[in-house]
Amino acid sequence: MERLIEVTNLTKTYGKQRGILNVSFDITEGEVFGFLGPNGAGKTTTIRTLMGFLKPDSGQAQIGGFDCWKQSTAVKRLVGYLPGEFSFDPALTGAQILTYLGNLRGGVDQAYVRQLCERLDLDLTKRFRAYSRGNKQKIGLVQAFMHKPRLLILDEPTGGLDPLNQQEFYHMIAEVHADGRTVFLSSHILPEVEHTCSRIGIIREGQLIQMDMVSKLKDIKQNDVLIRFASPASPAWFKDIPGVLTVEPEPDGTELHLTVQGELQSIIQVAAEHQAIHFATQEPNLEEIFLRFYQPAKQVKTEVAANA
Numbered sequence: 001m002e003r004l005i006e007v008t009n010l011t012k013t014y015g016k017q018r019g020i021l022n023v024s025f026d027i028t029e030g031e032v033f034g035f036l037g038p039n040g041a042g043k044t045t046t047i048r049t050l051m052g053f054l055k056p057d058s059g060q061a062q063i064g065g066f067d068c069w070k071q072s073t074a075v076k077r078l079v080g081y082l083p084g085e086f087s088f089d090p091a092l093t094g095a096q097i098l099t100y101l102g103n104l105r106g107g108v109d110q111a112y113v114r115q116l117c118e119r120l121d122l123d124l125t126k127r128f129r130a131y132s133r134g135n136k137q138k139i140g141l142v143q144a145f146m147h148k149p150r151l152l153i154l155d156e157p158t159g160g161l162d163p164l165n166q167q168e169f170y171h172m173i174a175e176v177h178a179d180g181r182t183v184f185l186s187s188h189i190l191p192e193v194e195h196t197c198s199r200i201g202i203i204r205e206g207q208l209i210q211m212d213m214v215s216k217l218k219d220i221k222q223n224d225v226l227i228r229f230a231s232p233a234s235p236a237w238f239k240d241i242p243g244v245l246t247v248e249p250e251p252d253g254t255e256l257h258l259t260v261q262g263e264l265q266s267i268i269q270v271a272a273e274h275q276a277i278h279f280a281t282q283e284p285n286l287e288e289i290f291l292r293f294y295q296p297a298k299q300v301k302t303e304v305a306a307n308a
């Protein structure tokens with residue numbers, strides 16, 4: 001398969017402020033790639049460099065064989081782009097904005113534009129200034145998709161969308177994928193990336209720290225588990241179960257707070273043996289996963305031991 005995006009040792013700083021450092025990755029034509037990272041990690045900087053809005057300090061980015069900085073017009077022809085915050089002339093209506101941008105693209109399939117707007121439940125008669133954040137985002141999405149680009153670059157695409165529209169967006173991505181087109185989307189929401197992408201790159205503090213298939217995400221995914229018992233509970237019941245990383249008793253002694261990697265079956269079984277009366281799990285957000293994933297293993301073991 002052909003490589004559509006090729007990024008090599010890309011570095012961009014803002015004066016003394018870190019942006020991205022030595023970022024390298026390739027995206028194959030037809031992939032749906034998720035670029036994950038907490039706030040300030042460098043996702044937008046990478047995307048703006050790919051779009052030719054920022055000149056890299058060093059390194060190179062190419063899309064479809066074109067240099068993203070030197071040949072940015074050719075790059076933009078290949079791409080449908082949703083910026084992190086889509087904004088436009090506030091006096092124009094949604095319809096006027098889409099007509100204007102469609103004309104810049106040399107004309108687009110109006111039936112497809114109407115279909116996208118209906119699917120996202122977007123009213124095109126309002127002026128941009130009167131749109132809510134979610135509706136602004138929908139205009140941004142429609143203009144990115146409407147010319148059926150070979151590559152979609154989407155910066156935090158579901159920000160402000162309600163759950164129904166998020167689902168519709170996931171379907172739109174699946175269709176683009178079925179069409180053999182390519183998607184590069186940034187997100188800080190783990191379930192969203194799991195839902196839409198086949199491969200992910202994780203960026204943290206400006207550096208790409210992991211590239212993997214989404215199926216490998218389970219290796220870093222941990223659950224918070226809170227178990228309440230009818231009488232005082234002992235951390236020792238759980239501490240040796242494979243996958244249990246920490247066990248902390250809550251102050252009143254009848255609740256235990258566990259962090260668990262992998263399956264919960266054994267935990268549920270042991271909880272039942274000790275007459276648990278309440279069992280709640282919560283998937284942590286990406287920042288929490290980062291904090292735990294990069295906590296040295298020694299420290300985790302000590303935590304379990306101290307609580308035993």
Ligand SMILES: Nc1ncnc2c1ncn2[C@@H]1O[C@H](COP(=O)(O)OP(=O)(O)OP(=O)(O)O)[C@@H](O)[C@H]1O
Nearest residue numbers: 014017018019037038039040041042043044045046
């Ligand atoms: N115009 C700028 N001037 C100075 N520093 C900047 C500028 N834009 C970004 N940065 C810095 O570059 C780093 C990366 O920011 P970037 O916006 O790329 O992160 P991000 O992963 O997109 O974050 P978010 O999810 O919050 O949008 C941050 O430390 C940020 O403060």
